[in-house]
Amino acid sequence: xxxxxxxxxxxxxxxLASIGGRRVAVIGHARPDGDCIGAQVGLAHMLRGLGHEAVxxxxxxxxxxxxxxxxxxxxxxxxxxxxxxxxxAAIFVDCADHARAGDRLKAYFSAPIGNVDHHLSNQGYAExxxxxxxxxxxxxxxxxxxxxxxxDLNAIAAQALYTGILTDTGQFRFAATSQRCFILxxxxxxxxxxxxxxxxxxxxxxxxxxxxxxxxxxxxxxLECGGRVCLGTLSAGIFEQTxxxxxxxxxxxxxARSIAGVDIGGLIEQRPxxxxxxxxxxxEAAYRVDLVxxxxxxxxxxxxxxxxVKTPASDFIGKLLAxxxxxxxxxxxxxxx
Amino acid sequence: xxxxxxxxxxxxxxxLASIGGRRVAVIGHARPDGDCIGAQVGLAHMLRGLGHEAVxxxxxxxxxxxxxxxxxxxxxxxxxxxxxxxxxAAIFVDCADHARAGDRLKAYFSAPIGNVDHHLSNQGYAExxxxxxxxxxxxxxxxxxxxxxxxDLNAIAAQALYTGILTDTGQFRFAATSQRCFILxxxxxxxxxxxxxxxxxxxxxxxxxxxxxxxxxxxxxxLECGGRVCLGTLSAGIFEQTxxxxxxxxxxxxxARSIAGVDIGGLIEQRPxxxxxxxxxxxEAAYRVDLVxxxxxxxxxxxxxxxxVKTPASDFIGKLLAxxxxxxxxxxxxxxx
Numbered sequence: 001x002x003x004x005x006x007x008x009x010x011x012x013x014x015x016l017a018s019i020g021g022r023r024v025a026v027i028g029h030a031r032p033d034g035d036c037i038g039a040q041v042g043l044a045h046m047l048r049g050l051g052h053e054a055v056x057x058x059x060x061x062x063x064x065x066x067x068x069x070x071x072x073x074x075x076x077x078x079x080x081x082x083x084x085x086x087x088x089a090a091i092f093v094d095c096a097d098h099a100r101a102g103d104r105l106k107a108y109f110s111a112p113i114g115n116v117d118h119h120l121s122n123q124g125y126a127e128x129x130x131x132x133x134x135x136x137x138x139x140x141x142x143x144x145x146x147x148x149x150x151x152d153l154n155a156i157a158a159q160a161l162y163t164g165i166l167t168d169t170g171q172f173r174f175a176a177t178s179q180r181c182f183i184l185x186x187x188x189x190x191x192x193x194x195x196x197x198x199x200x201x202x203x204x205x206x207x208x209x210x211x212x213x214x215x216x217x218x219x220x221x222x223l224e225c226g227g228r229v230c231l232g233t234l235s236a237g238i239f240e241q242t243x244x245x246x247x248x249x250x251x252x253x254x255x256a257r258s259i260a261g262v263d264i265g266g267l268i269e270q271r272p273x274x275x276x277x278x279x280x281x282x283x284e285a286a287y288r289v290d291l292v293x294x295x296x297x298x299x300x301x302x303x304x305x306x307x308x309v310k311t312p313a314s315d316f317i318g319k320l321l322a323x324x325x326x327x328x329x330x331x332x333x334x335x336x337x
Numbered sequence: 338x339x340x341x342x343x344x345x346x347x348x349x350x351x352x353l354a355s356i357g358g359r360r361v362a363v364i365g366h367a368r369p370d371g372d373c374i375g376a377q378v379g380l381a382h383m384l385r386g387l388g389h390e391a392v393x394x395x396x397x398x399x400x401x402x403x404x405x406x407x408x409x410x411x412x413x414x415x416x417x418x419x420x421x422x423x424x425x426a427a428i429f430v431d432c433a434d435h436a437r438a439g440d441r442l443k444a445y446f447s448a449p450i451g452n453v454d455h456h457l458s459n460q461g462y463a464e465x466x467x468x469x470x471x472x473x474x475x476x477x478x479x480x481x482x483x484x485x486x487x488x489d490l491n492a493i494a495a496q497a498l499y500t501g502i503l504t505d506t507g508q509f510r511f512a513a514t515s516q517r518c519f520i521l522x523x524x525x526x527x528x529x530x531x532x533x534x535x536x537x538x539x540x541x542x543x544x545x546x547x548x549x550x551x552x553x554x555x556x557x558x559x560l561e562c563g564g565r566v567c568l569g570t571l572s573a574g575i576f577e578q579t580x581x582x583x584x585x586x587x588x589x590x591x592x593a594r595s596i597a598g599v600d601i602g603g604l605i606e607q608r609p610x611x612x613x614x615x616x617x618x619x620x621e622a623a624y625r626v627d628l629v630x631x632x633x634x635x636x637x638x639x640x641x642x643x644x645x646v647k648t649p650a651s652d653f654i655g656k657l658l659a660x661x662x663x664x665x666x667x668x669x670x671x672x673x674x
Contacts, residue, residue, distance in 0.1 A: 171508035172522075173536025179526040185509075186519030199510025204620055205597040208560070215555035218548050260542040283541060 004144030004180060008130045012145055015091070015128040016050065018113040022089040024054040025076075027109060029100040032058055034202070037066045038164025039093040039116065039138040041073050045157035046146055055088075057081070059102035063247055068201040069163045071156030078104045089113050091126075094138040098125045116141055118168075118176075119301075136176035139164025143184045155192025162193035167202070209243040216242070217252045217267070221259075228263045229324050230256040233313065236270040249279075257281045264289060264324060268313055275310040278320065286331050292323050341481030341517060345467045349482055352428070352465040353387065355450045359426040361391040362413075364446060366437040369395055370587070371539070374403045375501030376430040376453065376475040378410050382494035383483055392425075394418065396439035400584045405538040406500045408493030415441045426450045428463075431475040433636055435462040453478055455505075458627060458636050473513035476501025480521045492529025499530035504539070507591070512622060512640065546580040553579070554589045554604070558596075565600045566661050567593040570650065573607040586616075594618040601626060601661055605650055612647040615657065623668050629660045 003009070026044045028036040040056040047054040057076045091114030092098065098106050115126035118135040135141050139161040146153050146161075153161070165185055169177045172185075189195060213234070220233045232252065239245055249269060257265025264287055269277040278298075280289040285302035293299055296319075298307025309316055340346070363381050365373040377393040384391040394413045428451030429435065435443050452463035455472040472478050476498040483490050483498075490498070502522055506514045509522075526532065550571070558569045569589065576582055586606060594602025601624055606614040615633075617626040622639035630636055633656075635644025646653055 166509070169532075170536065171510065172503070172532055173508065173540060175533040177532040177536075179523045182519045182523030182526060186516045186523065189516040189519060195506075195509055195514040196512040199507070199514070200620065203510060204595050206592075206595045208558075208596055211555050211558065211592060211596065215552055218552035218555070221545075221548065223545070255543075255548060258541050258543045259545055259548065283537075 001147075003148045004184070005130075005132065005141060005148055008132075008141070008145055009148065011128045011130050012149060015114045015130070016052075018127060019047075019052055019089045022087065024052055025057045025085065025088045025090045025109060026054055027057045027090055027092045027095070027101050027105055027112075029095045030059045030102045032060060032062065032066070033094075034066055034069075034167030035137045035139055035164035036094040037062055038069060038160040038162075038167070039142055040075075041070055041160035042139060042142050042146075042153075042157045042164070043091065043093055043116070044073060045071075045154060045160070046142065046151050049152050049154070049157075057105065059105055065202060065205065065247075066163075068197070069160045071160070073156075078102070078108065081108060085109075091116065093117065093142075094119075096122045134176070134178075136174065136178065136181050137165045137168035139168070140181060140184055143188060144180065147184070147187060153188070153191045158188040158191035158193040159198065162188040162195070163198045163202070166195075166198055207244065207248070210248045212242040213238065213244050213248055214252060214255070218255060221256060223259075223262070224321050225325050225328055227261045228328055229266065229321065230259050230262045230264075231266040231268055231317070231321075232256045233268045234270065236272055253279045253281050257283060263287055263328065266320070266324075268317060268320075270313050271308075273310075274312055275308065276313050276316045277306070277308050278316075279306045280304070286334070287327060288331075289327070292320075292327050295323050296320070338484075340485045341521070342467075342469065342478060342485055345469075345478070345482055346485065348465045348467050349486060352451045352467070353389075355464060356384075356389055356426045359424065361389050362394045362422065362425045362427045362446060363391055364427055364429045364432070364438050364442055364449075365393070365395045366432045367396045367439045368583070369397060369399065369403070370431075371403055371406075371504030372474045372476055372501035373431040374399055375406060375497040375499075375504075376479055377412075378407055378497035379476060379479050379483075379490075379494045379501070380428065380430055380453065381410065382408075382491060382497070383479065383488050386489050386491070386494075394442065396442055400587075402539060402542065402584070402587075403500075405534070406493075406497045408497070410493075415439070415445065418445060422446075428453065430454065430479075431456075433459045456636075457638055471513070471515075473511065473515065473518050474502045474505035476505070477518060477521055480525060481517065484521070484524060490525070490528045495525040495528035495530040496535065499525040499532070500535050500539070503532075503535055544581065544585070547585045549579040550575065550581045550585050551589060551592070555592060558593055560596075560599070561658055562662050562665055564598045565665055566603065566658065567596050567599045567601075568603040568605060568654070568658075569593045570605045571607065573609055583614075590616045590618050594620060600624055600665065603657070603661075605654060605657075607650050608645075610647075611649055612645065613650050613653045614643070614645050615653070616643045617641070617661075623671070624664060626664070629657070629664055632660050633657070 028040045044054040090109035090112045096119035112126035115129045120133040122131045143161040217232045253267035267279040290300045290305040293305035293307040296307040365377045381391040427446035427449045433456035449463035453467045457470040459468045480498045554569045590604035604616040619640045627642040630642035630644040633644040
């Protein structure tokens with residue numbers, strides 16, 4: 001079998017050599033998703049299998065729905081790091097830039113030895129950078145490197161890396177889903193990853209309240225900008241009413257985007273403080289919803305961005321729609337050229 | 338590479354030999370899903386590549402959301418079959434029994450030469466039966482046989498077979514999702530299947546009405562049997578009210594099953610004729626919802642079954658719940674042993 005990532009063979013070996021007997025901190029990003037937690041757990045196991053000492057560090061806790069994949073791995077929070085942690089060898093995973101781990105972890109681990117990531121905007125902020133934007137997931141890179149290097153993956157690592165590929169491909173359907181994703185998923189299944197368990201834990205353990213939240217969100221959907229934008233709103237108090245938390249909003253905005261003819265979907269969450277949190281999802285990268293979010297002090301990716309404002313929803317939505325209309329017009333103008 | 342389905346090598350060759358220069362009708366089941374249409378299109382292309390003449394026949398039209406995978410394939414409806422069609426060689430795909438294609442097609446093609454299927458309850462009603470209940474999809478069997486036999490798959494066939502595996506594994510997450518599914522999916526991508534296109538067509542082109550139907554269904558969910566069963570109801574007239582059709586119910590029942598603690602989810606669809614169509618989905622095969630469906634004249638798989646009754650929902654639901662309660666008790670008793 002040809003190597004999956006021949007371009008990383010040298011960097012990987014140098015990265016390992018740089019550890020030099022130190023404990024390794026495998027660091028993920030704030031508000032971690034499946035690819036982040038999967039990559040942290042997977043890499044920690046890979047390193048231990050190679051004789052290194054490794055711990056996982058994250059600024060935020062592991063979300064409830066991802067706890068199944070940790071295999072009992074203890075995640076260290078910034079406040080629990082010992083003073084000696086500054087001496088550890090730091091490898092950042094799934095972090096497009098150094099600050100994605102949070103300012104505190106960036107300051108703590110100011111000179112990373114490793115950076116494993118698949119984000120297009122990653123400029124390579126570490127000593128050894130394994131960055132490939134053609135990969136659908138950071139876990140895809142780690143699984144490929146593990147197979148290339150003949151590193152044994154135990155069932156916990158296999159399930160963790162599988163889950164990262166699963167979630168960051170949107171269940172194998174986003175544009176970056178390649179033959180390599182499927183080959184690696186199959187290899188991970190052969191090493192103990194259980195697709196049905198991941199599917200069950202991620203998609204079959206919803207709370208009744210989460211479905212009520214979805215019902216509420218669906219009822220609030222309205223088409224704007226000639227049917228090219230679809231916005232849904234979660235009113236203040238809906239979390240209490242349905243017994244849910246902000247974590248439960250995950251995935252809701254995808255319903256707004258999923259409608260035929262809609263280019264951009266949005267979720268408007270009215271905060272108890274009177275402000276608004278908004279999430280935007282575009283069907284195509286050309287819409288650059290990160291530019292729209294940036295107008296309100298937010299940011300993100302071309303297809304997925306978010307923002308927080310202190311103004312009430314009644315004021316904000318009109319401004320958001322005006323900004324979205326300008327983006328649509330700009331894209332239309334580019335396409336006419 | 339070892340063969341995927343060595344047990345079918347002989348049957349497949351005999352099946353081809355039985356065609357004997359006749360035109361082949363590739364027949365699917367009524368109310369076709371992705372695995373059915375995918376298998377019909379995939380097999381028709383495989384047969385043509387081997388020099389046979391093949392047409393697809395189905396009692397119902399190809400659902401709008403599946404049309405992308407047909408590659409322009411014309412599907413013949415029973416009313417459009419010429420008198421001479423009785424002489425065609427009939428291969429049934431994804432039909433657990435002969436009658437699943439509809440009474441009319443069963444009568445028309447009364448002596449099938451082939452039966453390719455993955456349903457547990459398939460008894461083998463054709464001259465040559467390629468039936469394997471360990472497979473997640475009929476398309477998985479066909480893709481495996483194509484690779485085993487060295488049959489070229491063009492991009493249309495690859496996309497069709499890929500889509501069948503995708504939909505019948507619930508996006509690679511149901512219990513039957515195996516390493517073989519991923520290896521075959523990867524091989525199909527290498528032959529031109531496009532996961533992002535399938536994902537877009539299947540999951541990013543919803544109608545506004547479909548989301549309203551989902552909203553209605555979520556609002557109707559009720560927990561039964563101590564929270565282990567969740568049933569949702571679509572009242573008569575809801576299709577007109579939301580501008581949807583029976584086709585749009587696909588996937589709804591999965592929401593009923595997705596709740597934590599629920600073992601079996603159900604969708605009760607009130608028919609205009611006063612009867613009921615019900616779909617049942619279990620989280621684990623042990624629950625054998627096909628046995629419950631069979632009590633009402635229906636059938637299916639251990640985890641996914643369906644039935645139609647002529648009694649009104651008000652009469653039916655009590656009987657269904659009693660049957661489900663007996664199944665739960667039976668499974669509990671088995672587990673205590």
